[in-house]
Amino acid sequence: xxxxxxxxxxxxCDRDCVHVLRDVVGQDVVEVWHGETALEDLDAVVLPGGFxxxxxxRAGAVAATSPIMPAVRAFxxxxxxxxxxxxxxxxxxEAGLLPGAMxxxxxxxxxxxxxxxxxxxxxxPFTRGLREGxxxxxxxxxxxxxxxxxxxxxxxxxxAQQVVFRYCDAGxxxxxxxxPNGSLRNIAGVCxxxxxxxxxxxxxxxxxxxxxxxxxxxxxxxxxxxxxxxRVPVPVG
Amino acid sequence: MATVRIIITxxxxxxxxxxxxVRQGLHALGYDQAGDVRVGRYVEIxxxxxxxxxxxxxxxxxxxxxxxxxxxxxxxxxxxVGASPARxxxxxxxxxxxxxxxxDRPGLH
Numbered sequence: 001x002x003x004x005x006x007x008x009x010x011x012x013c014d015r016d017c018v019h020v021l022r023d024v025v026g027q028d029v030v031e032v033w034h035g036e037t038a039l040e041d042l043d044a045v046v047l048p049g050g051f052x053x054x055x056x057x058r059a060g061a062v063a064a065t066s067p068i069m070p071a072v073r074a075f076x077x078x079x080x081x082x083x084x085x086x087x088x089x090x091x092x093x094e095a096g097l098l099p100g101a102m103x104x105x106x107x108x109x110x111x112x113x114x115x116x117x118x119x120x121x122x123x124x125p126f127t128r129g130l131r132e133g134x135x136x137x138x139x140x141x142x143x144x145x146x147x148x149x150x151x152x153x154x155x156x157x158x159x160a161q162q163v164v165f166r167y168c169d170a171g172x173x174x175x176x177x178x179x180p181n182g183s184l185r186n187i188a189g190v191c192x193x194x195x196x197x198x199x200x201x202x203x204x205x206x207x208x209x210x211x212x213x214x215x216x217x218x219x220x221x222x223x224x225x226x227x228x229x230x231r232v233p234v235p236v237g
Numbered sequence: 238m239a240t241v242r243i244i245i246t247x248x249x250x251x252x253x254x255x256x257x258x259v260r261q262g263l264h265a266l267g268y269d270q271a272g273d274v275r276v277g278r279y280v281e282i283x284x285x286x287x288x289x290x291x292x293x294x295x296x297x298x299x300x301x302x303x304x305x306x307x308x309x310x311x312x313x314x315x316x317x318v319g320a321s322p323a324r325x326x327x328x329x330x331x332x333x334x335x336x337x338x339x340x341d342r343p344g345l346h
Contacts, residue, residue, distance in 0.1 A: 101306045103247070103252060104255060
């Protein structure tokens with residue numbers, strides 16, 4: 001499979017994503033500069049973490065206007081799998097490809113530590129190989145990961161099963177203490193209505209090899225590859 | 238040319254962590270009279286004379302502010318003085334305007 005990693009000025013996890021996809025999961029990977037306007041022959045797209053455009057204005061806001069974004073939008077509209085990690089998640093929110101918004105972490109601290117997240121939905125290509133209730137141990141590193149959505153929108157995405165990950169403790173319990181940033185309902189990741197676009201704040205690419213202390217992130221990429229190879233159609237609705 | 242001055246702040250009810258920290262700092266310096274503090278952004282844009290206030294609102298709604306979490310007001314377009322219209326909760330995007338957004342459900346952004 002051929003997977004594209006979009007590189008914005010200020011991305012800093014792009015190489016990590018390329019490494020995991022190419023060297024750990026064994027896929028063809030191309031880096032796509034944000035100034036490009038086409039995504040050619042790709043099976044999936046990853047928007048990596050970092051500080052695209054210095055996070056000026058708001059995290060992800062300027063990147064959402066990049067020349068490549070209409071192509072990402074078209075790719076997503078056609079059912080192509082799109083994964084946004086941390087800053088990539090913020091870009092997808094600002095681009096309107098995912099519902100909600102990010103505000104500064106409760107307590108203002110930049111949170112850089114390992115957390116646990118619980119798989120809430122296996123309807124995305126990135127979680128189909130996991131099981132609901134499964135707990136993943138992944139690192140976070142962000143200052144604006146406090147997920148917010150107005151009450152009505154929150155209910156809509158809950159009912160539509162668009163909440164894919166929640167912060168939890170090691171035992172899988174979703175508690176206020178396990179919430180590192182104040183996110184509403186401990187939300188750590190959400191998907192599009194169709195399920196093919198996923199954003200999450202934790203970094204699976206930083207936890208995909210034993211030497212890094214956890215391999216739990218690897219299963220998200222393995223799940224994507226398994227779906228692509230099986231040509232499992234993306235569920236609609 | 239005119240200069241429009243735009244002030245963007247988090248909506249009431251949205252946690253303003255920076256505002257809380259600034260309030261603590263003011264209290265630490267002895268300014269106990271400081272109440273609620275909201276920290277926002279200030280944007281100054283030079284525009285052609287005769288620009289419609291609605292165009293400035295569109296700049297805010299589509300890019301300068303995030304209507305899900307932020308509100309804005311502006312001044313400088315004498316005699317017009319703007320404030321975020323309540324109707325602009327939806328947020329048209331550059332691509333959305335040109336191409337439409339087929340994947341979106343109503344009310345999801």
